[in-house]
Amino acid sequence: MGSSANKPELIVNGKRLDGRAFGELRPLKIVAGGLKNAAGSAYLEWGNNKVLAAVYGPKEALPKHTQDPEKAVVKCKYSMAPFSSLEEHNRSGPNRRAIEISKVTREVFEKVILLEDFPGSEIDIYIEVLQSDGGTRAAGITCAAVALAMSGIPMTDLPYATSVGKVGEHMILDLNKIEDNYSDADMPVAIGPRNGEILLLQMDGTLTKADIKEGFNLIYKAGETISKLQREALRAPYERIQEKYKN
Amino acid sequence: MLAKGIREEGRSIFNYRPIQIRHSLLPNAEGSAQVDIGNTKVLVGIKMDPATPMPDKPDEGNLMSMAELLPLASAEYEPGPPSPDSIELARVVDRGIRAAGAVDLSSLFIEEGKVWSLFIDIYVLNYDGNLFDASTLAAMAALQNTRMPGYEDGKAVREGSLGKLKLNNMVASCTYAKVGDKIVLDPNGGEEAIMDGRLTIANDENVIRAMQKGLPGSFTQKEIEELIDMTFEKSKELRGIISNSESD
Numbered sequence: 001m002g003s004s005a006n007k008p009e010l011i012v013n014g015k016r017l018d019g020r021a022f023g024e025l026r027p028l029k030i031v032a033g034g035l036k037n038a039a040g041s042a043y044l045e046w047g048n049n050k051v052l053a054a055v056y057g058p059k060e061a062l063p064k065h066t067q068d069p070e071k072a073v074v075k076c077k078y079s080m081a082p083f084s085s086l087e088e089h090n091r092s093g094p095n096r097r098a099i100e101i102s103k104v105t106r107e108v109f110e111k112v113i114l115l116e117d118f119p120g121s122e123i124d125i126y127i128e129v130l131q132s133d134g135g136t137r138a139a140g141i142t143c144a145a146v147a148l149a150m151s152g153i154p155m156t157d158l159p160y161a162t163s164v165g166k167v168g169e170h171m172i173l174d175l176n177k178i179e180d181n182y183s184d185a186d187m188p189v190a191i192g193p194r195n196g197e198i199l200l201l202q203m204d205g206t207l208t209k210a211d212i213k214e215g216f217n218l219i220y221k222a223g224e225t226i227s228k229l230q231r232e233a234l235r236a237p238y239e240r241i242q243e244k245y246k247n
Numbered sequence: 248m249l250a251k252g253i254r255e256e257g258r259s260i261f262n263y264r265p266i267q268i269r270h271s272l273l274p275n276a277e278g279s280a281q282v283d284i285g286n287t288k289v290l291v292g293i294k295m296d297p298a299t300p301m302p303d304k305p306d307e308g309n310l311m312s313m314a315e316l317l318p319l320a321s322a323e324y325e326p327g328p329p330s331p332d333s334i335e336l337a338r339v340v341d342r343g344i345r346a347a348g349a350v351d352l353s354s355l356f357i358e359e360g361k362v363w364s365l366f367i368d369i370y371v372l373n374y375d376g377n378l379f380d381a382s383t384l385a386a387m388a389a390l391q392n393t394r395m396p397g398y399e400d401g402k403a404v405r406e407g408s409l410g411k412l413k414l415n416n417m418v419a420s421c422t423y424a425k426v427g428d429k430i431v432l433d434p435n436g437g438e439e440a441i442m443d444g445r446l447t448i449a450n451d452e453n454v455i456r457a458m459q460k461g462l463p464g465s466f467t468q469k470e471i472e473e474l475i476d477m478t479f480e481k482s483k484e485l486r487g488i489i490s491n492s493e494s495d
Contacts, residue, residue: 096334103331104461111463185346187458197465201446203458204342209475212455216468 007182010167016179018047022172023218025162025225030143030233032150040151042233044143047176048133053144055151058121072118076106078140080129086177101137108141108161108190108199114154123153134177138162141190141200146230159199160226161190164215171211173218187212189219193227196220249429254438261432261477263484268384268492270392277405278393278412280492282385285435286375288320291367291385293393293412297357297403298364308355308362312341314369314382321374337369339459340382340420343449346456347418350390354413357398365393365412376424376435379447379459380485383420387489390414418456419485420449421478425464430474432481446471448478452486 010017020026026047035041038054045051061067066075078101082090094102109125125148127140138161145159165175165183172179180186185205192199207215252260264285273279278293298309314337316324329337344350344367355363367389369382393412397404424434424442434442444464449457455475460466466474 096329096338099329099331099334100338103335107461107463111465192465197467198460198471199463199465201458201460201466201471204346204456206346207455208453209455209472212475213468213472 008178010179010182011170016167016172018176022170023221025174025222026176028226028229030146030229031236032146032233033237038147038151040147040149040153042143042146042150044139044146046135046139046142047174048131049129049136049139050131051136051139051143052128052130053140053147054126055144055147055153056124056126058118058123058153061120061122066122067120070119071115072113072121072123074106074110074113074115074123074125076102076109076125076127076144078102078105078127078129078137080132080136084129084132086133101140104200104202105137105141105144108159109144109148111197111199112155112157112159112192113148114156117154132177134175134180135163135188138174138188138190142226142230146233149230149234157192157194158227158230159190159192160223160230161188161200162219162222162226163188164218166205166207166211171214171218173222185211187215189216191219191223193223249426249431249438252429254431255435260430261481263433263481264435266384266485266488268388268488270388270492277396278389278391280385280388280392281372282381282388284375284377284381284384284433286373287377287381287435288371288373289378289381289385290370290372291382291389292370293389294366294368295355295363295393295396295403296366297361297398297401299360300356300362304352305360306356306362307352308350309364310341310345310350310352310367311364312337312344312367312369312386314340314371314378316371316374316378320371324371324374335459335461336378336382339379339447339449339457340369340386341367342459343383343418343420343457344386344390347416347449347451349387349414349416349418351413351415361398361401363395374436376437376439377422377433379422380420380433383418383449384485384489387417387419388492391489391492416451417486417489418449418451419482419489420447420457421474421481421485422447423474423477425466425470430470432477446474448475450478450482
């Protein structure tokens with residue numbers, strides 16, 4: 001962010017480098033299920049991002065000292081595969097960035113899962129970024145929400161996430177990697193669509209209050225599309241079964 | 248208590264506890280400062296070492312921030328590798344300082360292939376809430392009193408310094424705790440123990456430079472916009488305190 005060296009023009013003739021309008025999402029495809037061993041799973045392609053999420057549990061929380069006698073604990077691991085980026089090989093194992101993302105992602109789901117239903121248990125959320133192109137934490141949250149719903153774990157809401165940023169005078173939605181690297185600001189946000197509550201908010205760069213307001217408007221508008229795709233993904237397996245036994 | 252807008256020591260909901268800044272406490276470090284907010288005590292030490300620049304930024308120095316939640320600071324802290332909480336703390340402080348361009352990274356260029364790496368080490372000495380604001384204040388105060396080492400034959404010469412580190416900007420952060428539907432500034436340890444959500448906003452005079460929501464509790468857009476206004480007002484005091492703490 002904010003690097004001035006060799007900064008590319010991110011907006012040409014009023015369009016972004018990949019041809020998108022300022023408030024336009026990249027193509028998003030979500031498939032629920034796929035990993036048989038998991039209680040719930042989902043796969044998502046968002047632009048060039050490819051993300052898998054799986055949920056295990058609720059099961060007895062181990063080691064025992066992690067147990068909470070009043071509610072389930074959520075354990076979340078976001079990780080990027082060593083081969084996931086266009087740049088060099090990433091060392092495997094969690095780095096400081098991944099640990100922070102795992103933490104804020106866990107906090108999103110702790111808000112919406114009915115944790116009191118499963119005292120003493122743990123719910124594991126695994127997010128694996130197989131290919132990355134900016135916005136992977138948002139993609140991971142959107143994907144994991146579907147995996148959790150698929151698992152049948154009761155939730156008060158189906159969160160989605162995306163990001164906004166600023167290029168020159170313009171607020172833009174759903175930053176890809178090059179925009180993320182060279183934009184003036186980046187603000188990932190996760191929303192609970194039922195009442196619009198903000199479940200994740202991070203930001204760095206340079207924004208005014210008016211920019212942030214405009215950013216939220218872009219996010220809430222895009223959320224209608226993202227939420228719809230999440231719900232369709234969850235319905236699809238059942239529609240396939242319905243189709244199969246129609247006659 | 249909070250429901251009635253009452254806090255310990257009669258503090259109002261958008262006031263800080265007493266803040267004390269002491270700087271240049273550790274002459275072996277290039278810069279240092281300790282900030283006390285109430286009973287929270289955070290020490291920051293700055294060290295600078297010659298290093299290779301990042302490949303994509305050959306003309307700029309490196310900036311690295313780490314935080315240690317020392318076991319001596321709280322019964323809750325244990326020895327071991329950095330916890331997610333300490334990583335989050337260091338990264339949020341780092342993002343504010345970096346996004347504000349507080350340190351003039353180009354002034355850390357030494358020669359072709361050599362730059363200074365500047366380490367901001369945040370040492371939490373006593374925990375009583377609001378580590379984010381205390382750490383950002385302590386980091387800025389320490390940076391403001393950082394003396395550049397000299398450079399000879401690939402090594403730092405730490406006697407007789409070249410003068411002060413060049414700063415381009417001043418950043419401060421305001422951290423809010425949400426308890427139920429009540430929001431307070433500068434939560435102490437007791438308030439943090441019961442808070443549902445936390446929001447940190449870092450800014451300079453004109454713009455917002457970093458934000459971080461923590462914990463499961465959610466915020467509304469309206470709350471965030473109101474807290475942005477509050478932050479612009481309150482952070483003036485904080486930047487004033489840092490400026491007044493400067494050494495000559």
